[in-house]
Amino acid sequence: MVQISFTLPIPHDKKAEGAALQLAAKMGLDPAMLVHAKQMGTGFTFFVVYGRVNHLVNLDEVTVVERDYPLLAAKEVNSTVRANLRRKLVVVGACIGTDAHTVGIDAILNVKGVAGEKGLEYYRELRVVNMGAQVTVPDLVAAARQEKADAVLVSQVVTQKDAHLHNTREMSAAFRESYPESKRPLLVVGGPRFDESMAGELGVDRIFSRGTTPREVASYLVHALSSTAAKEKKK
Incomplete structure (x- = not known):
């Protein structure tokens, strides 16, 4: 389960909320639930969407730079x-x-x-x-x-x-x-x-x-x- 936030260049109304859910679905959230929407200035709306994603993470493919020296006082x-x-x-x-x-x-x-x-x-x-x-x-x-x-x-x-x-x-x-x-x-x-x-x-x-x-x-x-x-x- 993930929570994401984003802003769309449209005023806040029911259609805007529907657009936010459509975007979330295209991002892979299924089902997606709109938990917050607020007008941000003129012609912009901020959204918070919560939902489930089905993508897998393979830890064997994750590469990071490990600290190869002791942490000293x-x-x-x-x-x-x-x-x-x-x-x-x-x-x-x-x-x-x-x-x-x-x-x-x-x-x-x-x-x-x-x-x-x-x-x-x-x-x-x-x-x-x-x-x-x-x-x-x-x-x-x-x-x-x-x-x-x-x-x-x-x-x-x-x-x-x-x-x-x-x-x-x-x-x-x-x-x-x-x-x-x-x-x-x-x-x-x-x-x-x-x-x-x-x-x-x-x-x-x-x-x-x-x-x-x-x-x-x-x-x-x-x-x-x-x-x-x-x-x-x-x-």
């Missing part, structure tokens, strides 16, 4: 950085292109954090540079070089015409052109419309989607950078 993050890097881990974050939505990047970087978790600025062994919004890719690369960044975090909320994908590809290409592969900082992007499985296609190391917390990001950074440091020691 702040003390564990700090101690891991001290033990493996023997210096502070430097993170540069920004919203690139014309994106002015800093809520996501601020939630991850700022001390206040999100969902009861402190942001990366809270971690003693992390040094965070938050460049804010509407940062150009060349400026981001320049800042990463100046700060000797270990990781670059980019938030993208604006998605019209796939702007988040174009900006991410431009950013990853610029970093790969500016750095030798062994010296390039980790490239991490996040936003509600990203598909976490597209990291390789977009040229970044990790994608975080909706609901990500600062602790998850911090744990990933120390895991990835500690693994790299360990490989360098073996050489």
